[in-house]
Amino acid sequence: MEVANRADLCSTRVLSLDAAGRILDWISWQDAVCLYVRGAVAWTLGDPCLTVHGGHNRALGEQSRLELHPIVASTGHCHDHAVDPAPALTNTALFARDRHLCLYCGEHFTRGELTRDHVQPVSKGGRDEWENVVSACLACNLRKGSRTPQQAHMPLLAVPYRPSWVEHLILSNRNILADQMEFLVSHLPRDRRQAMS
Numbered sequence: 001m002e003v004a005n006r007a008d009l010c011s012t013r014v015l016s017l018d019a020a021g022r023i024l025d026w027i028s029w030q031d032a033v034c035l036y037v038r039g040a041v042a043w044t045l046g047d048p049c050l051t052v053h054g055g056h057n058r059a060l061g062e063q064s065r066l067e068l069h070p071i072v073a074s075t076g077h078c079h080d081h082a083v084d085p086a087p088a089l090t091n092t093a094l095f096a097r098d099r100h101l102c103l104y105c106g107e108h109f110t111r112g113e114l115t116r117d118h119v120q121p122v123s124k125g126g127r128d129e130w131e132n133v134v135s136a137c138l139a140c141n142l143r144k145g146s147r148t149p150q151q152a153h154m155p156l157l158a159v160p161y162r163p164s165w166v167e168h169l170i171l172s173n174r175n176i177l178a179d180q181m182e183f184l185v186s187h188l189p190r191d192r193r194q195a196m197s
């Protein structure tokens with residue numbers, strides 16, 4: 001298969017939904033092509049974002065062409081437990097949630113300069129979960145040590161929270177197309193829409 005614009009190939013991901021419009025995940029353009037070819041696309045949204053060219057039809061002499069849309073709903077429905085699953089707590093996801101800021105000093109850092117800090121230290125019964133972890137630079141993490149922010153006199157700049165699945169999808173993709181972003185933002189909790197748009 002040949003793709004019209006190779007630069008788009010690496011960066012474009014398709015937003016996958018079930019037939020009822022529930023958001024599932026990002027899929028590769030190859031997985032989207034499989035959905036189209038198998039006839040498993042229930043409906044699409046947005047203008048085509050990628051054109052994929054296939055082989056030539058021997059009888060007609062025409063090359064096959066498939067236009068991929070940025071949002072694709074597949075036939076079938078997801079299971080109820082699959083709706084808004086908890087995103088995995090990884091340092092990459094944590095630092096994205098906190099926008100690469102140290103939530104103690106407020107400075108911006110690269111991924112390699114940040115650490116995961118437990119607000120309630122693990123040594124004091126704190127758990128390794130979204131609501132108890134923040135991004136911290138190494139200096140602030142060492143300064144805080146095994147104390148709470150109150151004990152260390154280091155107030156947090158924001159309250160840690162578990163991102164919704166939609167927030168996770170926004171944070172995990174650096175190349176979101178306008179149609180995709182508009183759709184995702186419309187599915188955010190109302191109090192978080194402003195920060196993401």
